[in-house]
Amino acid sequence: MKEITINPVTRIEGHAKVRINLDDNDNVESAHFQVVELRGFEKFLIGSAVEEAPRITPRICGICPTSHHIAAAKACDQIFGAEPTDTGKKLRELMMLGQFIHSHSLHFFMLASPDFLIGHDAPAEERNIVGLVKKSPDLAKKAISARKFGQRLTEALGGKPIHPTTCIPGGISNSLTEQKRAELLEMARPTLDIAREGWSVARGIMNNTDTDFGAVETAFMGIEKNGRFSVYDGDVSILSKENVKTGSFSGVEYPDYLNEYSEDWSYLKFTRLYNGEYYRVGPLARLNIAEEMGTPEADSGLDEYRETFGRFTQATLAYNPARYLEFLSCCERAVSLLADPSICGTDTRTPAEGVVNERGVGIIEAPRGTLIHDYSVDENGFITKCNLIVATCQNNYGMDRGVEDVAGKVVENGNLSESAANKIEMVIRAYDPCISCATHAIGKMPLNIEFCRNRNII
Amino acid sequence: MKIAIEELAGCSGCTIAVLDLHEVILDILNEAEIVYSPVIMDVKEPPDEIDIAFVTGAVRNEENMERLKNIRKKAKTLVALGTCACYGGISGLSMLSSNEEIFNTVYRGVDTVKEDGVIPTDVPPFTYRAFAVGDLVKMDYYITGCPPKEQYLKQIIPALLKGDIAELSRKSVCSECDRKMGSVEGWHLKRRYEGKPDREHCLLGQGYLCLGPVTFGRCNAACPKNNIPCHGCNGPSLDILREPCRDLYNMMVRRISDLTDRPEKEIEKELYDVSHTMYPFTIGSLIMEDKENSKIRDLVQERSR
Ligand code: SF4
Ligand code: SF4
Ligand code: SF4
Numbered sequence: 202m203k204e205i206t207i208n209p210v211t212r213i214e215g216h217a218k219v220r221i222n223l224d225d226n227d228n229v230e231s232a233h234f235q236v237v238e239l240r241g242f243e244k245f246l247i248g249s250a251v252e253e254a255p256r257i258t259p260r261i262c263g264i265c266p267t268s269h270h271i272a273a274a275k276a277c278d279q280i281f282g283a284e285p286t287d288t289g290k291k292l293r294e295l296m297m298l299g300q301f302i303h304s305h306s307l308h309f310f311m312l313a314s315p316d317f318l319i320g321h322d323a324p325a326e327e328r329n330i331v332g333l334v335k336k337s338p339d340l341a342k343k344a345i346s347a348r349k350f351g352q353r354l355t356e357a358l359g360g361k362p363i364h365p366t367t368c369i370p371g372g373i374s375n376s377l378t379e380q381k382r383a384e385l386l387e388m389a390r391p392t393l394d395i396a397r398e399g400w401s402v403a404r405g406i407m408n409n410t411d412t413d414f415g416a417v418e419t420a421f422m423g424i425e426k427n428g429r430f431s432v433y434d435g436d437v438s439i440l441s442k443e444n445v446k447t448g449s450f451s452g453v454e455y456p457d458y459l460n461e462y463s464e465d466w467s468y469l470k471f472t473r474l475y476n477g478e479y480y481r482v483g484p485l486a487r488l489n490i491a492e493e494m495g496t497p498e499a500d501s502g503l504d505e506y507r508e509t510f511g512r513f514t515q516a517t518l519a520y521n522p523a524r525y526l527e528f529l530s531c532c533e534r535a536v537s538l539l540a541d542p543s544i545c546g547t548d549t550r551t552p553a554e555g556v557v558n559e560r561g562v563g564i565i566e567a568p569r570g571t572l573i574h575d576y577s578v579d580e581n582g583f584i585t586k587c588n589l590i591v592a593t594c595q596n597n598y599g600m601d602r603g604v605e606d607v608a609g610k611v612v613e614n615g616n617l618s619e620s621a622a623n624k625i626e627m628v629i630r631a632y633d634p635c636i637s638c639a640t641h642a643i644g645k646m647p648l649n650i651e652f653c654r655n656r657n658i659i
Numbered sequence: 660m661k662i663a664i665e666e667l668a669g670c671s672g673c674t675i676a677v678l679d680l681h682e683v684i685l686d687i688l689n690e691a692e693i694v695y696s697p698v699i700m701d702v703k704e705p706p707d708e709i710d711i712a713f714v715t716g717a718v719r720n721e722e723n724m725e726r727l728k729n730i731r732k733k734a735k736t737l738v739a740l741g742t743c744a745c746y747g748g749i750s751g752l753s754m755l756s757s758n759e760e761i762f763n764t765v766y767r768g769v770d771t772v773k774e775d776g777v778i779p780t781d782v783p784p785f786t787y788r789a790f791a792v793g794d795l796v797k798m799d800y801y802i803t804g805c806p807p808k809e810q811y812l813k814q815i816i817p818a819l820l821k822g823d824i825a826e827l828s829r830k831s832v833c834s835e836c837d838r839k840m841g842s843v844e845g846w847h848l849k850r851r852y853e854g855k856p857d858r859e860h861c862l863l864g865q866g867y868l869c870l871g872p873v874t875f876g877r878c879n880a881a882c883p884k885n886n887i888p889c890h891g892c893n894g895p896s897l898d899i900l901r902e903p904c905r906d907l908y909n910m911m912v913r914r915i916s917d918l919t920d921r922p923e924k925e926i927e928k929e930l931y932d933v934s935h936t937m938y939p940f941t942i943g944s945l946i947m948e949d950k951e952n953s954k955i956r957d958l959v960q961e962r963s964r
Pocket of ligand 1: 670749
């Protein structure tokens, strides 16, 4: 049997490849999205003091570290019985918005858009942010500045733009000063202008979206708060593939709804609903689930989005405009939170005393979809068991089937041209998968080697 | 000038840290050409002639190993970028269990999977342990940090591209911290959730395990300034690296003992979960493990038994 591989899949976070198996007539027999890495956080967190989880788990992913930081912190709130103060919650939400603004603008402008703006047939060397700098320097500069605001926001609240550290059981360790608020607001407004302007680009992409591309039919899952798009809190809703609400959960009961399994050819697990149905998460899911974005401009954008795709859509490439609308909404929400002086409140944290519950489940919406951190601890708060369910596992089936769908269309006489390979990768990229998140490892019994070396630390 | 970024087992945070140079990236692109970086561009294999390659992440499987050897061959100058590459980073925590235990937990041991779940084998096999890249091939430079901070990358990268080395501070996190040393009485070690640290005084003096004294600086003491004790994400301080008989653990114990006037033995009794609180970023490093008084060997053996 002949095999074609695309290795590595590029412009995504982490390591993955695509393997296409051909039959004797050179037709596509099967194709898979294959993840070649695993780290094992679920194992190596065991034994750790649970309050360290918010500092360790961000290292699962350098693109959405805040999501892991906050999901772990929410689980700790429950374990220590410390519900965060109002200001604490707002600051955490604002930090999440920083995460979305950076991650979504990174994906939209720098990872996915080169396919749309430069062209998916363009030479590989040009189809990237560097090419975008050459082709549309103005747009590239705006993309850089939008992302910069997202990272500055995270840094201001989390201590660092990548791997923030400030969320602790019961809230957040530090308050926002009036001066810092003014500074951030000054950056937030022009970022909102960029988001607003960019909507016309996104709308253009939307009008040219092929709704059959990477087709797959699934149920959807995502958080909503009273029908609104929400990134920090709310209940998780499940919609069947016929658009019927079939479930809802908010914490420890999640294993009643979801199960996971693995395949021999990938380190990445698959998640499905308890009844065996597959589902997807992320921007497409959230926009299918939410009634409204809850911010004015994103809401009017949502109307246009729904004119194109309907109230409920399975179109894989609609992930891209959906992501854009979320970016717009997060910019609006950041401006409104920063415009309110109460965000500078100093009561940022409810004191924690000791373990109140021996289990805590933190659920939030990460940029790529619903994220679940589940910790069981002993009476002193040391982790005895841990389960992490990340967006990319939940989208694994969608990506895997999408890859096969497109492979079937673009493989010709047993060959895959470079631009056809990129089409397959476009399906994967639509999900903005995060392989580091998805793979959580290694080794034992070190070999003792005599070691003495001058390290050139610079 | 052709530059490349190769990603091994890590989180891509180091590549994002390079993007976090923001508009400075545009200046860099005027001077240098990025020829390979899978997170941001489509070129699938590093080309042959690379002037400077940055490697991020640790080595945990055979594919990582091959990629590392390959980029070493192709690059004139090879730079370990970030704490994973320099010291194994957080991936090193996997040293606390065997590969089998990890697979069993992930694919069979969590609440949402079945006990007879498939353990993948048609994938690049794990190496028997995690490695820092410098423990496997010769590196020309090391840039520490999880990830390295913007302010320093702005000084380091443009200089490297010109063939220079920026002269930068090599001090510890404490030297960048603005907290005052006060008198220390009735010291006892606190968990991080306990109490509210005051903003004026040294966290270590207040009972929080702050790794500032044993950690390489250049983060502007980001955590202590936000009322969070340092976790050591920049890796060991220079004095620890240089002296064979200095290790994170014994230096911390000595430091606390000096601060509190209590014998080292008593301090040691208060410490808990040393692998996650003191070694989370260095446990995969042979350099750190080979120190005569390192606790790493004990920690690894204890858990793998
Ligand atoms: S050093 Fe930190 S930021 Fe860099 S790859 Fe490793 S975990 Fe990620
Ligand atoms: S031990 Fe921590 S808090 Fe104290 S001076 Fe050093 S960095 Fe600052
Ligand atoms: S204070 Fe410590 S943990 Fe925080 S960023 Fe600096 S080195 Fe890392």
